[in-house]
Amino acid sequence: MMISKQTYASTTNACKLCKPLGATMAFKGIEGCVPFLHGSQGCATYMRRYIISHFREPMDIASSSLGEKEAVYGGGANLKKGILNVMKKYEPSVVGVATTCLTEIIGDDAPRLVKEFQSEFSDLDLPRIVTVSTPSFGGTHMEGFNATVKAVVDQLTEATEAHPTVNLLPGFVSPEDLRHLKEIVQGFDLPLTMLPDYSETLDGPSLEEYQKIPDGGTSLAQIQAMAGAPATIEFGRTLDPKTSAGGLLEARHGIPLYSLGLPLGIRETDALFRVLEKFSRRPTPRRFELERGRLVDAYVDGHKYIFGKKAVVYGEEDLVVGLTAFLAEIGVKPVLVASGGNSGRMAEAIKTVCSPMLPELPLVREGVDFFEIAELAKGLKPDLALGNSKGYRVLAKELDIPLIRVGFPIHDRFGAQRVLHLGYRGAQGLFDAVVNAVLQKTQDDSDIGYGYF
Amino acid sequence: MTTAILNERRQQVHRTGQGPMDLACNRDSLAGAVSQRACVFCGSRVVLYPIADALHLVHGPIGCAAYTWDIRGALSSGPELHRLSFSTDLQERDVIFGGEKKLTAALNELIDRHQPKAAFVYSTCIVGIIGDDLKAVCRAMSEKKGIPVLPVQSEGFKGNKRSGYLAACQAMFQLIGTGDVTGIPATSVNLFGDFNLAGEIWIIREYLKRMGVAVVANITGDGRVDDIRRCHGAALNLVQCSGATMDLAKMMQESHGVPFIRVSYLGIEDMADSLYRVAEFFKDCDPKIMDRTRELVRDELNKLLPELAMLRRDLEGKKAAIYVGGAFKAFSLIKALRHLGMQVVLVGSQTGTKEDYEELATITDPGTIIVDDSNPLELSAFLKEQAVDIFVGGVKERPIAYKLGMGFCDHNHERKIALEGFIGMAHFAREVHRSVMSPVWLFTSRKITASTRPIIKEAVA
Numbered sequence: 032m033m034i035s036k037q038t039y040a041s042t043t044n045a046c047k048l049c050k051p052l053g054a055t056m057a058f059k060g061i062e063g064c065v066p067f068l069h070g071s072q073g074c075a076t077y078m079r080r081y082i083i084s085h086f087r088e089p090m091d092i093a094s095s096s097l098g099e100k101e102a103v104y105g106g107g108a109n110l111k112k113g114i115l116n117v118m119k120k121y122e123p124s125v126v127g128v129a130t131t132c133l134t135e136i137i138g139d140d141a142p143r144l145v146k147e148f149q150s151e152f153s154d155l156d157l158p159r160i161v162t163v164s165t166p167s168f169g170g171t172h173m174e175g176f177n178a179t180v181k182a183v184v185d186q187l188t189e190a191t192e193a194h195p196t197v198n199l200l201p202g203f204v205s206p207e208d209l210r211h212l213k214e215i216v217q218g219f220d221l222p223l224t225m226l227p228d229y230s231e232t233l234d235g236p237s238l239e240e241y242q243k244i245p246d247g248g249t250s251l252a253q254i255q256a257m258a259g260a261p262a263t264i265e266f267g268r269t270l271d272p273k274t275s276a277g278g279l280l281e282a283r284h285g286i287p288l289y290s291l292g293l294p295l296g297i298r299e300t301d302a303l304f305r306v307l308e309k310f311s312r313r314p315t316p317r318r319f320e321l322e323r324g325r326l327v328d329a330y331v332d333g334h335k336y337i338f339g340k341k342a343v344v345y346g347e348e349d350l351v352v353g354l355t356a357f358l359a360e361i362g363v364k365p366v367l368v369a370s371g372g373n374s375g376r377m378a379e380a381i382k383t384v385c386s387p388m389l390p391e392l393p394l395v396r397e398g399v400d401f402f403e404i405a406e407l408a409k410g411l412k413p414d415l416a417l418g419n420s421k422g423y424r425v426l427a428k429e430l431d432i433p434l435i436r437v438g439f440p441i442h443d444r445f446g447a448q449r450v451l452h453l454g455y456r457g458a459q460g461l462f463d464a465v466v467n468a469v470l471q472k473t474q475d476d477s478d479i480g481y482g483y484f
Numbered sequence: 485m486t487t488a489i490l491n492e493r494r495q496q497v498h499r500t501g502q503g504p505m506d507l508a509c510n511r512d513s514l515a516g517a518v519s520q521r522a523c524v525f526c527g528s529r530v531v532l533y534p535i536a537d538a539l540h541l542v543h544g545p546i547g548c549a550a551y552t553w554d555i556r557g558a559l560s561s562g563p564e565l566h567r568l569s570f571s572t573d574l575q576e577r578d579v580i581f582g583g584e585k586k587l588t589a590a591l592n593e594l595i596d597r598h599q600p601k602a603a604f605v606y607s608t609c610i611v612g613i614i615g616d617d618l619k620a621v622c623r624a625m626s627e628k629k630g631i632p633v634l635p636v637q638s639e640g641f642k643g644n645k646r647s648g649y650l651a652a653c654q655a656m657f658q659l660i661g662t663g664d665v666t667g668i669p670a671t672s673v674n675l676f677g678d679f680n681l682a683g684e685i686w687i688i689r690e691y692l693k694r695m696g697v698a699v700v701a702n703i704t705g706d707g708r709v710d711d712i713r714r715c716h717g718a719a720l721n722l723v724q725c726s727g728a729t730m731d732l733a734k735m736m737q738e739s740h741g742v743p744f745i746r747v748s749y750l751g752i753e754d755m756a757d758s759l760y761r762v763a764e765f766f767k768d769c770d771p772k773i774m775d776r777t778r779e780l781v782r783d784e785l786n787k788l789l790p791e792l793a794m795l796r797r798d799l800e801g802k803k804a805a806i807y808v809g810g811a812f813k814a815f816s817l818i819k820a821l822r823h824l825g826m827q828v829v830l831v832g833s834q835t836g837t838k839e840d841y842e843e844l845a846t847i848t849d850p851g852t853i854i855v856d857d858s859n860p861l862e863l864s865a866f867l868k869e870q871a872v873d874i875f876v877g878g879v880k881e882r883p884i885a886y887k888l889g890m891g892f893c894d895h896n897h898e899r900k901i902a903l904e905g906f907i908g909m910a911h912f913a914r915e916v917h918r919s920v921m922s923p924v925w926l927f928t929s930r931k932i933t934a935s936t937r938p939i940i941k942e943a944v945a
Contacts, residue, residue: 039593040572040586040589040590040592040593041541041570041571041572041573041589041590041591041593041594042546042549042570042571042572042573043568043569043570043571043594044553044568044569045546045549045550045553045569045571045573047546047550048546048547048550048551049545049546049547049550051547052547067516070609070641071523071609071640071641072513072519072521072522072523072640072644073522073523073524073525073526073548073640074523074547074640075518075519076519076520076521076522076523076526076880077522077526077547077548077551077552078547078551079880080551080555080879080880081551083879083880083882083883084879087882087883087886088883088887089860089883089884089887090883091518091860091861092518093516093517093518094513094515094516094518094519095515095516096512096513096514096515096516096517096519097641098512098641098642098643099641099642099643101641102609102612102613102641102642109515110515112515112516113515113516114516115516116490116514116515116516116517117516119490120488120490120516120517120861121861131609132544132545132608132609132610133609133610133613133640133641136579136609136610136613136614137613166545166576167545167546167547168545168574168575168576168578168579168610169575169576171546235887237886237887237889237927237928237929238887238888238889238929239888239889239929240868241860241861241864241865241868241884241887241888242887243861371546421553424554424567425568
């Protein structure tokens with residue numbers, strides 16, 4: 032099932048992004064934080080453009096803008112000057128410094144440089160500075176994202192008295208997902224610290240004043256207090272709980288860790304609700320029971336339209352595991368599950384979420400690009416694809432199959448920041464989208480002009 | 485307002501009519517200032533990207549290739565190899581032991597698979613540091629495969645976007661002069677600095693055809709390697725886009741004696757003027773060319789002007805701001821906006837030169853803000869201060885305008901609407917009109933006005 036040898040020397044149409052992008056996304060979910068890339072100017076600008084096109088929101092990423100001189104003599108001075116300039120202009124409470132290929136290779140020691148900075152300017156009212164090492168010659172934006180969440184927990188939490196606020200580490204999901212997760216947890220009357228939380232910073236209202244740093248995000252005080260939580264819930268079946276942020280909180284502060292899959296589809300969402308019921312000692316609120324009930328009802332109403340349809344799923348590993356779990360339970364047959372990520376844990380996770388629903392496991396490929404995904408998909412004759420917009424031209428259009436846009440980036444549709452994937456409500460939206468995609472394809476391909484299905 | 489400008493950046497902002505014009509530009513971006521600029525690699529990638537039958541291999545980590553995959557609207561009438569994203573996706577072991585072996589293997593594989601007419605190999609930050617001998621690998625591969633394999637020295641940190649333009653020009657220059665020029669007519673040109681966004685170069689080529697001028701090579705929109713190889717056979721180079729291909733035009737003038745003129749296809753005057761200057765150049769070998777050009781301009785204007793007049797009625801007196809990559813584009817945009825009766829109150833660019841900014845100061849109205857290498861906070865402060873109705877800029881500028889409840893016109897490399905030529909002026913006017921006149925601004929907090937209040941009053945009465 033799992034083949035992980037490198038088929039090609041070259042990469043064509045990557046199904047991944049680089050580590051620092053993930054880092055900036057995680058930093059963006061901290062209140063008052065300015066993401067800062069220690070490297071050359073292009074990295075920050077490219078990522079800004081890429082992220083802006085998805086969220087349709089400002090995404091300011093500062094850069095130490097290293098030039099040739101700094102590449103030879105070290106970028107420390109630029110890093111320090113850059114942080115000072117960011118302080119002057121943005122008045123941040125946190126600066127999130129992520130390294131890049133360039134600064135890693137020239138050997139800049141960001142934590143040491145930041146320490147120097149803090150002692151040199153100890154007379155100033157300094158923001159908290161978090162550093163994370165994110166060279167992109169290895170790993171993907173998800174490693175960058177996860178490493179950053181961990182760095183934030185590692186560098187900002189402080190041993191504190193026990194309190195009832197639960198930690199939730201949701202992973203890289205949409206602002207709408209984050210809002211829905213808060214709503215779910217609030218439904219159990221549980222106080223919550225969610226890290227990161229860019230539900231407002233990357234999906235904010237229209238404003239009269241341009242905000243230097245948009246409102247919202249997990250506050251420094253909340254992050255500091257994470258060490259006193261009764262539990263941490265961490266999403267992501269391909270995350271290794273021994274090395275994750277949740278794992279760190281468990282090891283260092285003894286906080287019980289609940290490692291769950293992304294709550295995508297009924298079963299993975301049920302798992303989250305069971306955990307919340309356990310913490311809160313409350314039953315699931317009726318409105319969520321109703322959402323679940325309607326979802327099951329919809330699964331029944333729509334099952335025949337989609338049974339046995341074959342799907343290709345691609346994107347971030349944890350997302351594709353969740354999507355596969357969902358597809359398996361609605362009768363769609365995932366035939367190829369692929370990611371540019373290379374955690375080594377995806378095949379096992381797929382096996383777990385597919386049993387006992389699927390008699391035959393899909394082909395699982397880690398560390399692949401779209402060239403290989405398309406090449407494999409051609410032979411499998413899929414009926415639809417689920418993933419980000421990068422698979423549109425080279426996969427979905429090429430095979431003439433509908434693409435249901437999920438995850439990141441969605442650059443060719445409107446409302447990416449409001450796509451809900453999680454919870455019963457998210458599954459409902461996805462289910463409707465899958466059924467309608469199949470119906471539309473049938474309708475479009477037919478000369479009859481069916482007026483009802 | 486003043487707090488939005490860092491002290492070190494004060495010399496990069498000027499107000500027309502206030503003090504002498506001495507804008508500091510072409511500086512490296514200030515650390516921590518959130519510049520809208522990119523890097524050397526970006527400059528090279530933009531210029532070479534539209535060459536559609538070449539392989540574009542990014543030698544570096546995955547990000548540089550991923551962020552530049554098919555992001556530009558540079559169309560091709562034939563092959564579309566440029567729309568795929570190729571990378572060596574360097575890993576830690578490559579960084580430690582060198583990436584030459586992987587580069588060789590990748591080139592070997594990709595050239596066999598796609599049979600390109602040439603290959604461009606882009607250097608990135610990493611490669612500049614680990615010291616891969618790009619030239620040697622390319623030379624060896626060139627010999628092995630029998631196609632030009634050209635290194636592009638575009639290490640991200642070695643300058644700014646302009647240095648990337650130069651690196652791209654140097655790579656292309658190696659192709660020029662290697663093709664057969666027989667059969668190229670006397671009235672022939674190359675189109676420099678047009679990237680065929682939304683099919684724009686086809687509009688210009690059609691005008692030239694009607695004038696009786698042949699185009700040898702598009703550099704680089706809808707570009708082909710074989711055309712570039714023989715483009716030294718053309719009589720004249722038309723250079724649009726100030727930064728990107730000027731270096732190449734100068735190199736060609738020196739080495740092949742091909743003269744160039746600077747042109748712009750944006751807006752009515754600049755478009756017409758550009759065609760007239762081409763006609764002027766060829767009038768000795770084609771005495772009728774000026775008549776044909778006048779007829780062309782007259783026909784096009786007859787089609788265009790009634791619509792513009794209609795749109796102008798709505799747009800008269802509205803305020804516009806411009807922030808673009810190259811300053812040359814800004815000149816044309818100022819004129820185009822004035823045609824719509826609009827007032828330009830802010831104009832800036834990422835990579836303008838001293839001469840560009842001096843000229844901007846002479847053509848703009850008193851009080852207009854002129855800025856080099858700006859950033860979101862500065863721009864937002866300027867936009868608010870000037871109470872702008874529409875901001876003309878690129879992807880990174882769009883959310884600034886929208887957040888503030890202002891109209892926006894995309895004038896970037898992703899655009900799907902052709903803005904060049906006379907028809908492009910109509911598209912531009914419609915695009916500006918579409919944004920400025922939308923009723924949605926009545927709901928944004930900056931502009932909640934009397935127009936929404938009557939309905940609310942009625943409801944609560």
